[in-house]
Amino acid sequence: MHLYFKFIITLCLYLVVSGCGDKKTTLVVYTTHGKDLIEEYVTAFEKEKPTVKVYAIDMGSQDALDRIRSESVNPQASVWWGAPAPLFMQAQTEDLLTPYEPSWSQFIEPFYGDENHHWYGTYLTPEVIAYNSEKLTKEMAPQDWDDLLTPEWKDRIVIRNPLASGTMRAIFISRVLEALRAGKTAEDGFAWLKKLDANTHSYASDPTMLYIKLSRGESEITLWNMPDIMLQRNQNNYPFDFVLPKSGTVVVTDCIALIKGGKHPQLAKEFYEFVTTREALVNQAHKYYRIPARNDIDRAALPEWMREPINAIPMDWPLFAKKSNEWMRYWDENIRNQGK
Numbered sequence: 001m002h003l004y005f006k007f008i009i010t011l012c013l014y015l016v017v018s019g020c021g022d023k024k025t026t027l028v029v030y031t032t033h034g035k036d037l038i039e040e041y042v043t044a045f046e047k048e049k050p051t052v053k054v055y056a057i058d059m060g061s062q063d064a065l066d067r068i069r070s071e072s073v074n075p076q077a078s079v080w081w082g083a084p085a086p087l088f089m090q091a092q093t094e095d096l097l098t099p100y101e102p103s104w105s106q107f108i109e110p111f112y113g114d115e116n117h118h119w120y121g122t123y124l125t126p127e128v129i130a131y132n133s134e135k136l137t138k139e140m141a142p143q144d145w146d147d148l149l150t151p152e153w154k155d156r157i158v159i160r161n162p163l164a165s166g167t168m169r170a171i172f173i174s175r176v177l178e179a180l181r182a183g184k185t186a187e188d189g190f191a192w193l194k195k196l197d198a199n200t201h202s203y204a205s206d207p208t209m210l211y212i213k214l215s216r217g218e219s220e221i222t223l224w225n226m227p228d229i230m231l232q233r234n235q236n237n238y239p240f241d242f243v244l245p246k247s248g249t250v251v252v253t254d255c256i257a258l259i260k261g262g263k264h265p266q267l268a269k270e271f272y273e274f275v276t277t278r279e280a281l282v283n284q285a286h287k288y289y290r291i292p293a294r295n296d297i298d299r300a301a302l303p304e305w306m307r308e309p310i311n312a313i314p315m316d317w318p319l320f321a322k323k324s325n326e327w328m329r330y331w332d333e334n335i336r337n338q339g340k
Contacts, residue, residue: 024053027267030064030259031056032082032166034207034228036235037288041275048274052267060206061087061166068096068259078262079271081122084166085112085253088119089321098260100269102276107296112253119257121293122276123227123284126310127171127250128242130229135220142221144246145175149195157200158219160210163328167225167252173320174250174313176327181314186327193331198339211238225252227289234289244310251312253293 031038035058042054059067061083068080068091080091091097092114099117112121129148131141142148148157162168176189201219204210207228214222215238224242232238256276258268274280281292285302292302299307 024051025264025267027052027054027264027271028077029054029056029079029081029271030067030077031058032061032064034058037284041280045271045274054271060164062164062169065091069094072096075259075261077259078264078268079256080259081256081275082254084170085119085121085255086317086321086324087166088255088257089318090324091257092118096260097257100258100272102273104276104294104296107294109295112293119255121253122256123254123290124293125252125254125291126226126244127167127223127252128226128229128244130214130222130224130240130242132214132217132220132239133241134239135217138241138243141243143243148199148221149192153199153221155199155201156219157221158210158213159200159203159223160207161203161205163332168223169324169328170250170252171223172331173324173327174315177316177320178313190330190335194335194339197335197337215239230289248311248313250315251310
């Protein structure tokens with residue numbers, strides 16, 4: 001269902017409930033974390049607070065920022081839970097967030113949060129090359145970013161529409177930033193993306209369509225984040241596996257913030273704290289494969305695979321935040337579907 005209609009249906013339900021004399025306080029949360037994780041924590045929070053009703057609207061990262069921006073005169077949501085740090089940086093620049101220093105702020109490295117407390121990191125999310133494990137073995141799959149550009153993978157790649165996806169924006173823009181880091185130009189990064197477009201079979205409108213296309217074998221390869229691939233494989237039985245690119249990967253800081261002008265600010269702070277406790281993050285690590293950003297969590301309490309270091313590509317996140325929209329607009333107008 002289209003995001004707009006989902007949102008309208010949710011608001012209608014809220015109005016119906018309100019009209020029936022329900023005295024519950026409503027809290028609206030915009031989130032990117034998927035149905036299972038969201039439902040668990042909304043249910044638990046409402047159980048602790050029986051007079052509260054939480055409406056958690058799941059959407060793409062860029063969609064969340066666009067909606068917060070469009071509603072800035074009359075904010076509908078109070079909490080933004082989930083999206084890469086550069087989108088929160090953009091929101092901060094546009095004065096869309098209200099500062100809040102959580103109780104655990106001292107346990108976050110400075111580069112995983114905003115010094116003025118507008119946003120804080122919750123998870124560290126590595127991006128991977130994922131594949132259909134019924135079609136390919138790990139050895140057969142591309143082992144690094146440049147491998148995706150070889151003739152072998154022509155029309156065998158499906159990609160989530162990057163305009164709406166923080167994950168895909170991070171991967172795409174990392175290619176431009178890598179070109180700049182190597183002393184080349186942004187045009188060299190776009191040339192890489194043009195070659196990827198030439199090998200891309202289709203662009204999926206949302207994560208569900210991405211999973212369907214990959215699981216059916218319509219395409220055998222995608223680029224996505226490691227936690228979601230593990231979740232779909234281990235809990236939803238999709239035939240997925242992944243490769244961490246040999247040259248290093250993008251590790252995105254996934255964040256949380258309060259929305260400026262959001263209703264019930266004290267309740268919003270309580271929800272913010274509720275989903276980011278040590279206990280919550282350990283549970284999210286085991287059940288939803290989320291790597292905590294907090295440094296005060298006993299590593300022995302986390303899944304064994306999380307204890308291994310990940311080779312992270314250096315990223316200029318402030319430049320990412322500044323140039324993201326411009327570069328993605330250029331990709332959309334000059335590269336998408338041009339390589340066929």
